[in-house]
Amino acid sequence: MSEHVHWVLEVELKANADSDLRALMLEMVGATKADEPGALNYEWYFNEAGTVCHIYERYASSDAALIHLGNFGTKFASRFLGLVRPTRMTVYGPADDKLRSALAQMNATFMDEVGGFTR
Numbered sequence: 777m778s779e780h781v782h783w784v785l786e787v788e789l790k791a792n793a794d795s796d797l798r799a800l801m802l803e804m805v806g807a808t809k810a811d812e813p814g815a816l817n818y819e820w821y822f823n824e825a826g827t828v829c830h831i832y833e834r835y836a837s838s839d840a841a842l843i844h845l846g847n848f849g850t851k852f853a854s855r856f857l858g859l860v861r862p863t864r865m866t867v868y869g870p871a872d873d874k875l876r877s878a879l880a881q882m883n884a885t886f887m888d889e890v891g892g893f894t895r
Contacts, residue, residue, distance in 0.1 A: 778894040781841050781869040782834035787860035797859045814840025838872040
């Protein structure tokens with residue numbers, strides 16, 4: 777089994793937030809790529825109407841995910857949450873107790889791996 781922790785965060789965009797969220801997304805993606813070597817995937821997807829966004833994130837470990845959450849909280853959380861309303865978060869992999877606690881406010885559902893493989 778892998779130590780990788782990953783999740784899908786689903787958010788609904790607030791009214792007239794599309795262009796501001798897309799600009800913030802570019803900033804967040806750039807900062808994550810530059811500053812967080814433990815961030816393995818950081819991908820954003822919008823529905824056709826541009827009203828719902830899924831963010832897929834994969835980290836090398838719970839510690840790497842916690843680094844990301846710390847950076848997000850310091851740099852981006854207030855602006856991000858001003859533009860969206862989180863609706864669902866599903867976390868996959870061996871999230872440790874510290875990460876589970878950090879994600880508790882998101883009402884995350886945690887899914888433990890029971891089979892498969894990672895390449």
